[in-house]
Amino acid sequence: MFITPTGEEVFVIDGHTHFWDGSPANQLNVHGKQFIDCFYAYHTSLSPKDKLWPKDQFEKYSAEQMYRDLFVDGPDDMAIVQSTYLTEFYKNGFNTIDRNAEMAKAYKDRFIVNGAFDPRDGERALEYIHYMKETFGIKGVKLYTAEWKGESRGWKLTDPNAYRCFELCQKLGITNIHVHKGPTIIPLDKDAFDVHDVDHAATDFQGLNFIIEHCGLPRLDDFCWIAVQETNVYGGLAVALPFIHGRPRYFAEVISELLFWVGEDKILFGSDYAIWTPRWLVEKFWNFELPEDLKQEHGVDLTPQAKKKILGLNAARLYGVDVEAQKAKLAKGAYAAAAG
Amino acid sequence: MWQRLASVTDPELDESVTDLGFVEHVTVDDDGDVDIVFRLPTYWCSANFAFLMADDMRRAVSSLPWVRKARPQLRDHMVAEQINLGVREGRSFADSLKEFAPGGSLDELRDKFRRKAFERRQEVMILALRGLGYEDPAICRMNLGSFDEVEFTSAEVARQKPRYRDLLIETGLACLPEDRAFVAYEGGPIKRHELVSYLQRLRGVRINMEFNSSLCRGLLAVRNREPVDGKAEPTRSPCGGCGSCAVPSGGQ
Numbered sequence: 001m002f003i004t005p006t007g008e009e010v011f012v013i014d015g016h017t018h019f020w021d022g023s024p025a026n027q028l029n030v031h032g033k034q035f036i037d038c039f040y041a042y043h044t045s046l047s048p049k050d051k052l053w054p055k056d057q058f059e060k061y062s063a064e065q066m067y068r069d070l071f072v073d074g075p076d077d078m079a080i081v082q083s084t085y086l087t088e089f090y091k092n093g094f095n096t097i098d099r100n101a102e103m104a105k106a107y108k109d110r111f112i113v114n115g116a117f118d119p120r121d122g123e124r125a126l127e128y129i130h131y132m133k134e135t136f137g138i139k140g141v142k143l144y145t146a147e148w149k150g151e152s153r154g155w156k157l158t159d160p161n162a163y164r165c166f167e168l169c170q171k172l173g174i175t176n177i178h179v180h181k182g183p184t185i186i187p188l189d190k191d192a193f194d195v196h197d198v199d200h201a202a203t204d205f206q207g208l209n210f211i212i213e214h215c216g217l218p219r220l221d222d223f224c225w226i227a228v229q230e231t232n233v234y235g236g237l238a239v240a241l242p243f244i245h246g247r248p249r250y251f252a253e254v255i256s257e258l259l260f261w262v263g264e265d266k267i268l269f270g271s272d273y274a275i276w277t278p279r280w281l282v283e284k285f286w287n288f289e290l291p292e293d294l295k296q297e298h299g300v301d302l303t304p305q306a307k308k309k310i311l312g313l314n315a316a317r318l319y320g321v322d323v324e325a326q327k328a329k330l331a332k333g334a335y336a337a338a339a340g
Numbered sequence: 341m342w343q344r345l346a347s348v349t350d351p352e353l354d355e356s357v358t359d360l361g362f363v364e365h366v367t368v369d370d371d372g373d374v375d376i377v378f379r380l381p382t383y384w385c386s387a388n389f390a391f392l393m394a395d396d397m398r399r400a401v402s403s404l405p406w407v408r409k410a411r412p413q414l415r416d417h418m419v420a421e422q423i424n425l426g427v428r429e430g431r432s433f434a435d436s437l438k439e440f441a442p443g444g445s446l447d448e449l450r451d452k453f454r455r456k457a458f459e460r461r462q463e464v465m466i467l468a469l470r471g472l473g474y475e476d477p478a479i480c481r482m483n484l485g486s487f488d489e490v491e492f493t494s495a496e497v498a499r500q501k502p503r504y505r506d507l508l509i510e511t512g513l514a515c516l517p518e519d520r521a522f523v524a525y526e527g528g529p530i531k532r533h534e535l536v537s538y539l540q541r542l543r544g545v546r547i548n549m550e551f552n553s554s555l556c557r558g559l560l561a562v563r564n565r566e567p568v569d570g571k572a573e574p575t576r577s578p579c580g581g582c583g584s585c586a587v588p589s590g591g592q
Contacts, residue, residue, distance in 0.1 A: 045558025
């Protein structure tokens with residue numbers, strides 16, 4: 001729970017978190033090393049100095065630490081933990097659903113565990129979706145279109161095999177499709193993080209919500225254009241939000257564009273933990289005000305109501321979380337923990 | 341040598357590879373062979389951009405009369421070997437990196453980035469002129485001769501002015517003093533009632549480029565194990581950020 005300077009309670013769902021193992025012991029090859037190194041560079045270049053972690057802690061952290069960073073020291077009420085396999089880079093995967101679910105088990109009512117699939121697996125991808133639904137009751141998945149697999153350097157949401165997966169997701173009620181469309185970490189010539197495939201998939205699967213993580217940056221204009229056309233396309237703020245610290249004017253420009261094109265009902269907060277921890281992000285976001293010139297130029301404002309939606313209410317709607325009931329449950333849990 | 345290298349830009353950031361600190365060192369042997377060792381912000385930086393920069397370095401340095409061979413050597417990159425070999429042997433990007441299934445030619449990519457550079461520099465100039473009190477119609481009909489006479493006090497705007505002018509000449513969009521100084525990249529004037537929406541689009545171009553630029557500089561600084569300290573860097577932007585965004589004016 002985030003308490004504002006005026007004492008108001010704000011319900012926070014962290015829409016984008018990870019419980020990864022990028023440690024040298026789990027690295028399969030140089031790509032695995034370079035991948036976590038690149039994440040660490042994001043962490044060090046955009047975090048406030050007093051929030052920096054040592055490298056070995058960043059490579060692998062405990063479930064207890066994650067819980068503390070998000071919910072005890074941090075303001076999150078709930079967190080969506082995403083699964084990213086990267087089995088070509090890591091022996092046991094980077095953060096598989098099994099690892100995430102195991103971690104989440106110990107902290108009742110705190111985590112929403114999302115799955116992942118790779119349509120290039122064909123039939124096996126469909127079987128895996130069934131397995132995740134039956135075993136973990138998932139409501140969402142995280143897709144990583146630039147993941148390497150054998151000779152392939154990525155895939156598109158519009159691939160026929162991807163469509164078969166979406167049909168199944170729609171049927172099983174796995175309605176929230178988070179797609180990494182952001183900075184090019186693993187590049188392709190044609191750029192596997194290009195956002196245009198979202199347009200077609202969102203049109204063809206009206207029963208699904210497409211949450212575009214990192215808002216398509218650095219292709220913000222393309223993303224905004226698509227989000228305007230498609231009612232079921234949302235933007236996740238992970239990676240865009242940390243600019244609020246080092247480059248507030250830049251963040252103001254990005255959020256103004258998003259508010260104008262996408263709207264306050266379709267933007268989701270995400271810390272991208274453990275790249276960044278949520279406390280400083282939420283505090284800075286709550287205290288942030290749009291500069292007057294941008295307010296006037298775009299005709300938008302980042303009001304307290306808009307901030308509440310972005311910080312939790314929008315994600316609650318997508319995941320069917322009854323905020324009042326959830327607050328009561330968490331309060332009871334905290335009481336039980338304190339009493340125990 | 342360094343002047344020639346400085347003319348090579350990172351296509352995505354529109355900044356010189358030497359200013360960005362990509363070039364680590366250059367060695368010249370007695371036969372006039374030149375080795376240019378360079379690193380990019382991450383191991384994952386886009387293969388085609390890396391190839392483009394290596395090829396541009398080779399071209400720039402080879403144009404010196406005493407140079408026999410110019411050999412760019414990219415280090416610590418996922419496809420460094422293929423790029424170094426391809427550029428050294430004068431192969432195309434498509435031949436050098438088959439697994440990346442390149443769609444377009446490198447020249448198409450060059451043009452795409454020249455357009456972005458043009459639009460980004462142009463936005464700087466238009467906003468600066470507005471800042472000096474020029475009305476939109478006056479900006480739209482300003483010719484190259486009048487543009488040349490405008491003096492800008494901001495160091496960043498003054499730096500961008502000749503860079504914008506260079507691209508006008510290079511693209512043939514304006515050459516003579518009576519030619520319009522502000523035209524669309526496809527050619528043709530910008531109509532005064534369209535300037536507001538035109539600038540909105542240019543802002544979109546800048547927001548995307550700044551995102552990359554800001555991340556790249558941060559990542560490069562980390563990679564080079566330099567302290568990332570905003571205060572230690574020259575601040576050219578109003579936000580006090582990374583100094584790369586080239587915005588002449590703004591609210592905050």
